Amino acid sequence: MIRRRDNFSLAGRNTFRMDVSCACWIEYDSPEDLMELDLGSLPQPVMHIGAGSNLLFTGDFPGTVLHSNIKYYQVVADAEEEVLLEVGAGVVFDDFCAWASDNELWGAENLSGIPGEVGAAAVQNIGAYGAEVKDILTQVKCFDLERRRIETLAGVQCGYGYRDSAFKHAPMKGRYIVMSVLFRLSKTPAPRLDYGPLKMTFADQAPAHPVQVRQAVLRIRDGKLPDPAVLGSAGSFFKNPVVSTATYERVVDVVRGSGAGEGSVPLPTASGLPGPNAVPHYNVGENQIKIPAAWLIEQCGLKGVRMGEAAVYERQPLVIVNATGTARPEDILALERKIIDSVRQCFGIELSPEVEHI
Template identity: 40%
Template sequence: MKVEFDFPLKAYNTFGMDVSCARFVQIDRAEEIPMMGDVFDAPHYILGGGSNTLFTGHYEGTVVHPVFRGIEKADEAGDSVLLRVAAGEPWENLTEHCRLNTLYGLENLTGIPGLVGSAPVQNIGAYGAEAKDCIVKVDGYYTDTLQPFSLSNEECRFGYRDSIFKHELKGRCFITHVWFRLSTLPRFNLTYKALAQAMEGHEPTLDNVSETVLAIRNSKLPDIRKIGCAGSFFKNPVVDAAQYTALLARFPDLVSYPAGEGQVKLAAGQLIEKAGWKGRREGDAGVYPLQALVVVNYGNAKPDEICQVYRQVIADVQDLFQITLTPEVNIL
């Protein structure tokens, strides 16, 4: 374990916010966690890769950052393999491990930044697939009792960018390992329109599906080495059928997806675009021209400027559609 004070966080958040925290604790081994009661009793934030986090200023508490890694084959049965992956392992190492070892299931999630320990928190998803499709269980420690837990897929209550870790267990647990079941037989999910179109005429393989996913991502999302962001800043809103019908009368081209009995999911990006924000820039903060869901830092935006932009987006979408967008990003 390493402990530092007044620690700069610029390199630890993909928005590139030039902020710091009062104390920074790097965890080198999962076994250190049950000995950290004093840290967890005080304000703290578990930070993975910082790609779903917006720091709005100096953080007065302790930032706890896992760096323990490891991808272990725990079992192999029939046509599947069980992997136990440590929280500090970068997600891209896991998708690359799967590609190199011909394991199917996570290829649509290639290119998502961040660490494996964060993946169950918002049930990361892309191109028709979600982490929950392969997660068997999630292990860790409750930070209030320091007792270990192991939650099955069902107990994690995964939903769209959602899980128990955003509700009952928010701020109360430290995920140490995630268990994934991957198929050793080809099993592709090409239901997402853009991916299906790009794959048309090609026999899918792990290599070409992963490459195609990366190419689509790169055509729409900023390169975080150059432009700061945290991916999709807003969740797609879900409205009831009556509100949807009323909106459709005003906006006939509204994109929608079924979202359960009497509910319709709308595309937040389209709402933001119609509210005039796609590509709009205020100083170094703005909304990405190629994907209106992404709030960006073009270089030296201050947290206040990013907050001003995202709040104004919410207000303008509210005015036009009477829909309140919710941030997907963790705002501190």
């Protein structure tokens, strides 16, 4: 079945709770419904959303928003050591994680609690606590809008990288609609406990059941990230910047207080910080160093800062929240601008948003 609504409010369809609307909203229940749609006859442009948990609507959307209600689980193969499970794109991703863990299948437990739906998970290559969806994804079944036919892509054809995939870039962006995802789940215990707090939780005894890991992950997430049902946000707002060694060294100088960075200013909260080790960083390649954006934002004194109805989340400065529930896109955009400008001024680093602006 296809349901169409004109001038539809998207307030309940994005986790930032932006009170905007679209000219046309279409929700469909099956692959056949999707293939039947004559998208050319609908208000343009056309976009597809899931739960709207990685989106910032910057105003009313003039075109058509599609949403999948394709919801099913189908065991495609049940072997001695693993199960291949096909899941409809409209299934809530965390419901899939719960299903897998409850059925004693390993692979999805570290991804528990990530908002959104299965279709978008394959687009975003979601990840958390040492796991990424690409680790368990073997195939993505899509509808190719250009050729108007179903295509099945192997995981390796999807161009997965850190929170990235070929679906997010031309020529695939906007052309492929994910209809279902095939996951490979393990029947033999395969806990991934590299992430510090998980390692500590299971230091004395390794988990015997994926539900134990799922519960630990949900507990850790609860303490750090806002629940979209309570406080609007789109999760991590910025990407962690990857910089050159020279830029990293400049940050170290700034923290030391030498102010060596071009255009650098004294840091509001960095006083008294010790030497280079105070700058958290990860080597991610030759002359490529990743610095946590949350740390940069906090060093600029912005943790908890409120502007209009938007705020930097007190417990995790990488998250911008709709502080009152009535924030407008302008509030979020103004705070985003302030954060980008401050980090540039303090450290000479340009933050870029992870959240997709529509």
